Amino acid sequence: MEVTKAQREIRSVYINGAVGQAVSGVIWLLSASLGTFLSVQAGVISLFVGGMFIFPLTQVALRLSGRSATVSSENPLDGLAMQVAFIVPLLIPVIGAAALYNINWYYPAFMVVVGVHYLPFVFLYGMKAYAVLAAVLIGGGVTIGWTLPDSFAVGGWVAAIALLVFSLYVWRHD
Template identity: 35%
Template sequence: MSEFTFSQAQADMRSGYLCGVPGIWASGAVWLVAAAVAVQVSHPAGVLALLAGGMVIHPLGVVLAKLLGRTGGHTAGNPLGRLAAEGTFWLLAGIAIAYGMQVLRLEWFFPAMLLLIGGRYLTFQTLYGLKAYWVLGGVLCGVGLVLALARVPAPVAAFAGGLIEVLFAALLFRRAKRDVANPATLAR
């Protein structure tokens, strides 16, 4: 049995990963690069850019967290670390489906990825104890659905995902800085 209470486990995740901000920023940057590649090279190249860039989101987020003075990890034995890993496996299965969809309709890939990433962020509320992740997840899912129904060109959906994440990261960074300045807020 773990020595962590649920709120302690969430506080440990917020502390180690700076409320998840570095990961959101890294993800947003990858989306924006994929959008630029889709515009400058080709839409299929943008798909590959998002997939390749997606592989470096977590490592880049860890490096950014460390550069910002955090550990970039959680304490050994934190049970929420397992939930984060389990959510990643679900995400990978969804990515395979989204990739398969783009073979049929290229413009479906980025909206499908917005839905997947949005769904993943919904679980971050449990990981970090921050209801703001429900907002981020809901916005990404809603935008993904609307853009899929509107059949927008691939770069539009990719730019939308990147901009939403970068803006959200900036807003959440304010909360994270407050938590770092006053560690007692991490326990909430």
């Protein structure tokens, strides 16, 4: 299978990634809300645990919409998608180290890691828009961590909004 055909199938099956971004955005929104209105601990735990369910929830949402939730076995990019998915969990210790140093760096560190995780999506989906999302998350995480080191939930809110807006954008644009 040619790369452009494989990318087209990835875009078609996953609706340009819109469903996954929406699921991520809702999890970040829930976490930011809990971190703001309940406790720092609730915000931390909800993003950590919720993040483990992004892919399964995306699969459920795609299936409930009547769409196929998997690419063909001939698609060579399926392996890349699996590898990209492991970037975030493998970097959890880095996020943990940042949060141990300053708990207010939890969301900014997560933003940087998730932003880096989106860089390979540029090739995976064949969409340059993912470079913009990556830049917003990475740049936002660094900026918030640097300029607001005493504010806990700002990064959670910024990431939630960025992911939800992005999901609407890619859903509407092919």
